[in-house]
Amino acid sequence: xxxxxxxxxxxxxxxxxxxxxxxxxxxxxxxxxxxxxxxxxxxxxxxxxxxxxxxxxxxxxxxxxxxxxxxxxxxxxxxxxxxxxxxxxxxxxxxxxxxxxxxxxxxxxxxxxxxxxxxxxxxxxxxxxxxxxxxxxxxxxxxxxxxxxxxxxxxxxxxxxxxxxxxxxxxxxxxxxxxxxxxxxxxxxxxxxxxxxxxxxxxxxxxxxxxxxxxxxxxxxxxxxxxxxxxxxxxxxxxxxxxxxxxxxxxxxxxxxxxxxxxxx
Amino acid sequence: xxxxxxxxxxxxxxxxxxxxxxxxxxxxxxxxxxxxxxxxxxxxxxxxxxxxxxxxxxxxxxxxxxxxxxxxxxxxxxxxxxxxxxxxxxxxxxxxxxxxxxxxxxxxxxxxxxxxxxxxxxxxxxxxxxxxxxxxxxxxxxxxxxxxxxxxxxxxxxxxxxxxxxxxxxxxxxxxxxxxxxxxxxxxxxxxxxxxxxxxxxxxxxxxxxxxxxxxxxxxxxxxxxxxxxxxxxxxxxxxxxxxxxxxxxxxxxxxxxxxxxxxxxxxxxxxxxxxxxx
Numbered sequence: 001x002x003x004x005x006x007x008x009x010x011x012x013x014x015x016x017x018x019x020x021x022x023x024x025x026x027x028x029x030x031x032x033x034x035x036x037x038x039x040x041x042x043x044x045x046x047x048x049x050x051x052x053x054x055x056x057x058x059x060x061x062x063x064x065x066x067x068x069x070x071x072x073x074x075x076x077x078x079x080x081x082x083x084x085x086x087x088x089x090x091x092x093x094x095x096x097x098x099x100x101x102x103x104x105x106x107x108x109x110x111x112x113x114x115x116x117x118x119x120x121x122x123x124x125x126x127x128x129x130x131x132x133x134x135x136x137x138x139x140x141x142x143x144x145x146x147x148x149x150x151x152x153x154x155x156x157x158x159x160x161x162x163x164x165x166x167x168x169x170x171x172x173x174x175x176x177x178x179x180x181x182x183x184x185x186x187x188x189x190x191x192x193x194x195x196x197x198x199x200x201x202x203x204x205x206x207x208x209x210x211x212x213x214x215x216x217x218x219x220x221x222x223x224x225x226x227x228x229x230x231x232x233x234x235x236x237x238x239x240x241x242x243x244x245x246x247x248x249x250x251x252x253x254x255x256x257x258x259x260x261x262x263x264x265x
Numbered sequence: 266x267x268x269x270x271x272x273x274x275x276x277x278x279x280x281x282x283x284x285x286x287x288x289x290x291x292x293x294x295x296x297x298x299x300x301x302x303x304x305x306x307x308x309x310x311x312x313x314x315x316x317x318x319x320x321x322x323x324x325x326x327x328x329x330x331x332x333x334x335x336x337x338x339x340x341x342x343x344x345x346x347x348x349x350x351x352x353x354x355x356x357x358x359x360x361x362x363x364x365x366x367x368x369x370x371x372x373x374x375x376x377x378x379x380x381x382x383x384x385x386x387x388x389x390x391x392x393x394x395x396x397x398x399x400x401x402x403x404x405x406x407x408x409x410x411x412x413x414x415x416x417x418x419x420x421x422x423x424x425x426x427x428x429x430x431x432x433x434x435x436x437x438x439x440x441x442x443x444x445x446x447x448x449x450x451x452x453x454x455x456x457x458x459x460x461x462x463x464x465x466x467x468x469x470x471x472x473x474x475x476x477x478x479x480x481x482x483x484x485x486x487x488x489x490x491x492x493x494x495x496x497x498x499x500x501x502x503x504x505x506x507x508x509x510x511x512x513x514x515x516x517x518x519x520x521x522x523x524x525x526x527x528x529x530x531x532x533x534x535x536x537x538x539x540x541x542x543x544x
Binding site: 229238 | 422
């Protein structure tokens with residue numbers, strides 16, 4: 001289940017978006033999150049919509065994967081829509097049924113804000129669907145590199161992230177093994193009242209914790225034996241390469257920003 | 266004569282909060298290009314020895330010299346570059362997210378330029394026959410494959426010594442064979458010195474020399490044949506002697522004379538089917 005949440009996200013495909021540098025993708029997402037707030041009328045929202053779907057098209061990610069990422073947050077989008085519908089009391093009254101009053105502005109705001117949500121989620125899923133977690137880590141490490149000057153532990157953070165990523169499947173396998181071992185001893189994980197089920201997690205968590213600490217210690221020794229002594233003087237094996245597509249995409253987004261700025265009301 | 270590459274002189278080591286010495290006044294030499302097996306029961310001090318050789322722990326007393334350099338706080342990083350270690354648990358020493366990243370980890374630590382890294386990663390993976398798994402993630406590999414990747418990671422740093430710290434004890438028989446065979450080939454090709462720390466005497470039988478440890482002291486030192494001839498004592502130390510040695514012994518008790526203690530099943534079988542053929 002967790003595996004799907006974290007690893008099932010990445011959909012390998014041969015597309016321009018997949019081949020892009022994670023740095024440019026991260027920058028685009030960051031900028032996109034900012035400029036989406038520029039949109040405030042039909043034309044600007046339409047522009048953002050066109051851009052989002054254009055990017056989705058380029059990525060060649062099948063729609064069902066996008067829907068999979070969208071499903072858990074879809075209720076949030078609907079909730080915002082409903083909230084706006086009922087609580088905005090501006091503009092002409094459109095509909096009245098007892099205490100329920102729906103105004104024109106409410107409909108407008110509701111649609112705009114849920115659209116904003118919708119596009120944001122689509123774009124951010126696009127990042128995780130087309131970029132492996134380790135690429136994101138690499139991208140973040142290089143983008144955050146200037147923060148080193150203010151003593152922010154960029155290298156350590158990136159290493160921590162990549163080690164966590166590497167150990168997630170290992171810990172999954174281990175959880176599975178411990179679970180089976182405990183089931184064999186009569187622990188019931190799947191049935192019984194809620195309180196009992198929560199209690200049943202304890203014999204699962206404790207062995208998992210103990211072994212994780214042991215793993216951490218052994219890993220630290222192994223890393224030291226292989227000459228690890230912090231980020232100083234280290235070279236990097238994985239390399240990021242900025243290509244023409246990256247510059248083009250950044251340019252495209254800047255163009256969108258300018259258009260939004262000009263067309264907003 | 267043989268050049269000694271590692272020297273331990275009167276080394277004693279005690280873990281914090283423990284009364285007993287994990288190693289007590291241990292001295293021996295390790296010679297260049299040999300395969301040395303250090304065997305012993307749990308708590309005999311054999312794993313502590315591996316940690317001392319690599320500067321992961323420092324002895325309270327005595328001196329350790331590796332490749333002519335005295336082991337100290339200042340020299341550990343140079344020494345670690347010369348000594349590659351493969352540990353027991355295949356999972357807990359795999360640092361990278363993919364095979365190639367893991368092999369590159371040690372190179373990155375030592376600041377090797379990228380072009381050379383790519384070359385070395387490829388070369389060392391080819392040596393352990395894992396070059397087809399470059400982009401594979403660790404959880405898709407078997408234990409033996411992971412250990413071979415660990416060996417490649419060590420190899421990429423071009424060490425003079427490889428320490429196998431119980432490196433095969435968590436593997437199935439096939440994985441064990443894969444790993445031992447890989448190390449054997451590499452040793453021949455690159456004239457490496459191999460120190461294998463193990464409680465598996467089958468594996469130790471393949472070594473040039475064996476040191477038996479007991480309660481933090483060197484109990485006996487000798488060739489595998491010499492060591493296995495003291496069979497009763499080995500069993501008392503909690504070590505299980507190889508099947509072929511047990512068989513040879515049983516034959517002798519039955520009055521069937523064999524020319525020597527056999528260390529491998531093949532040798533024993535060869536003598537058996539060639540010697541007593543009266544038909």
